[in-house]
Amino acid sequence: MTTPRVAICVVTYNSAPLIADLVGSLERGAAGVDWSLVVADNASADGTLSELERHAPHATVVRNEQNLGYAAGVNAAVRAAGPHDAYLILNADVRLDPGCVLALVETLTPAIGIVVPRLTDAEGARISSLRRAPTVLRAWGDALLGAGRAGRFPRLGEIVSDSKAYETEHSTDWAEGSTQLISSDCWNACGTWDESYFLYSEETEYDLRVRDFGRVVWYQPRATAQHLEGGSADNPRQWSLLVANRVKLFRATHGRASTVGFWCATIIREGSRSLLGKRTSRAALRDLIRPARLRQHRGPQWLADVKLPAPDRS
Structure with missing residues (x-):
């Protein structure tokens, strides 16, 4: 069997403090695959580019002239990566656990177009990263009960908050976009990310579009990663x-x-x-x-x- 080729695609914007730990996690996190790092930088004004040169001198860096947003950054990184078996869309504040990428790649099938891992936060607590498709009833459940409580009931909540749902692998409508492995077949069939979503809902739109194209978004708890999360x-x-x-x-x-x-x-x-x-x-x-x-x-x-x-x- 040939070793799968994976492009790890990262979008940065004033992400200098995150680069060293991100790059430091890739060697073990992507063990067993032939990987390359591609970074699309959205005109960072801090030391992001110098940190990339220091910690990832062999990375391909796309230097956008302005902050184009997350979806446009993802598209730029994938274009620069060229043909691969799969593309790992990765936030700069994610740290891959050992063997994460291989476990994701091994889960891909012609029917499964996207695979997402089990995520924990900076303290090691599980992140409720899985989502159901938005509906009017779920919007009202969120409004009246709160996202966490509503999420315990599939018809009432968009966020999957039941801890048992994170113990075994299964399909999901969509998942938070910090760590998503997309097969090249899926990318070619479903197209690029919608750049009209400058930030937020871009992964929702893409994952639901993948479902509309007859492919599946799959949760694989054997693959794990840490997401530090920001502060919206x-x-x-x-x-x-x-x-x-x-x-x-x-x-x-x-x-x-x-x-x-x-x-x-x-x-x-x-x-x-x-x-x-x-x-x-x-x-x-x-x-x-x-x-x-x-x-x-x-x-x-x-x-x-x-x-x-x-x-x-x-």
């Missing part, structure tokens, strides 16, 4: 964009009546949390009730201080 939950602009893009994605795939129901549930969720003093929800609520803001392109100027990629997608 504490950043009003990031949280507002996360919420707006969820509505945008739902609107793109559903009719007007369903979209209104989803939007109302989101209003209730963010409104109730803003009454509790959450600045992030207050910012999201302001945008939700102003349609022009929802349609506005949120580009690099609007998110000038956002670090990519390290979002908390809960």
Whole structure:
């Protein structure tokens, strides 16, 4: 059998403190596969590029002239990688555990287009990284019960919060985008990531599109990695964009009546949390009730201080 060829594709933006540990985890994390590192840098203004030269001198680095967003960065990295058996889309704040990539690759089949690992946070606690497709009922369950409680019931929650679901391998509608292995066959059939999602919901759109193309997103707990996670939950602009893009994605795939129901549930969720003093929800609520803001392109100027990629997608 030939050794599988995997391109590890990373998007960076002012990610200098993360580079050494990321690169340090790759040798053992990708043991057993023929791997190469490709980094798309979104015009970092810190020492990200010098850290890459220091710790990964043989990496292919795509130097984008501006912050193009996460999806565009992923596409640029895959283009630069060229033909491989699979592409591992990896956040800069992920640390691969030994044997992670091989376990992911071994799970791929013609039907399974994407494989995701079991993720833990910086303290070693399991991350609820699996998701169900967004629906109006799940949006209301989240709004009225909270994501964690609603997630225990498949019809009511988008986040899969039942710990038993993380013990065995199985298919999932989608998964958080920090660590996703995509087969080349899947990539060629389903196309590139949608760059209109500057940040947030880009992996949701892609994973659900893969399902529409008759392929499966698969969870493999034998593959493990650590995701340090960032802080969108504490950043009003990031949280507002996360919420707006969820509505945008739902609107793109559903009719007007369903979209209104989803939007109302989101209003209730963010409104109730803003009454509790959450600045992030207050910012999201302001945008939700102003349609022009929802349609506005949120580009690099609007998110000038956002670090990519390290979002908390809960």
